[in-house]
Amino acid sequence: MRFESKQQLSGAVRMWSINHNREFRVIESKSNTWFAKCKSSIERTPSTSSYPPCDWCVRAVKKKTHGMWQITKWVNDHNCLGDMIRNNNTSLTASVISRHILRSIEDDPGLKVKNILSFVKENLKVDVSYKKAWYARRTMVEWSHHSDSLDRIKTFKYVFWAFGPAIEAFHMCRPVICVDGTHLRGEYKGKLLVAVTQDANNKILPISYAIVDEETISSWSWFMEQLRYNVALDRHPICVIPSAVWRHESSSALTRSRG
Structure with missing residues (x-):
């Protein structure tokens, strides 16, 4: 896959992770390379150390030939215990929420935070904190x-x-x-x-x-x-x-x- 910018690339990976209830961490972010791995393989705890580290990762480079960001490595499946984590995915940031509720805010500037929480739960299947929803609105x-x-x-x-x-x-x-x-x-x-x-x-x-x-x-x-x-x-x-x-x-x- 190809993307016009690093922001577009990371946004696509973030939305994929949210839809699959997975979390990731960016390991390398430079002018021409971007690399991310599964969060569980980085933040290993005594309770998970007995399991092999997750193989999921994604690498992309900015090609000189066409000037776009292209994914050069993609491990499609996680082999970690990600499905057992709570449904409060950290990949869903306030800025991501704000893009999803922008039209609702335009229609109703007084949109309540509790309505944003319900919207995120219904459409993105993620539980978020009151504070994160408030930041997205403010x-x-x-x-x-x-x-x-x-x-x-x-x-x-x-x-x-x-x-x-x-x-x-x-x-x-x-x-x-x-x-x-x-x-x-x-x-x-x-x-x-x-x-x-x-x-x-x-x-x-x-x-x-x-x-x-x-x-x-x-x-x-x-x-x-x-x-x-x-x-x-x-x-x-x-x-x-x-x-x-x-x-x-x-x-x-x-x-x-x-x-």
Whole structure:
């Protein structure tokens, strides 16, 4: 089999493992090679050491002739006790779940975590934790298109995104946000808007991003609206600091500490 990218390759192996209730570990992942083995052959315990290690493995290489990833070795069957493990396959990650529930989230942004658990159980035959299902739901992406866009042809205007772990971490940080924008370089022009905060160790934590055409009242208002609704809905009040003030205060604090 051939795949256009390493991500597509690993995704196919992951879905095969989920469908067969098996788990694997990536042993080697380089620019031109990818190798994975059965999890049980790596994480052997005293209770399983008396059994021979599982032979299942898969190896793929990126061929120079056609530039695609091609599977060069595939052991189709497991000879381990994988069928006896609990039905909580670690191959089913939050990102995999998010791809399966994306359409449901679009239809119902308020989709409850318990419904996601039921969906995964029914369609993928895997039991997952509440936390994993919550992470799958909490990666937010919002799009805004030009008003002259057609139903089947959308003209890009704005996009906002925030990652689930960052959203959760923000609720344990100070209710202070710094916002800033910068130019995008390269083939596609535009502006990148970012909101960051500081954790308890005074480390910078990026919490949300947006790509817009220009820094205008409209684009900044849209960004702040998405930030409030998708990241900080249950936190009030919040102090928002422009980047210039943030840099000035950080510089002053550094000068005082050196003095």
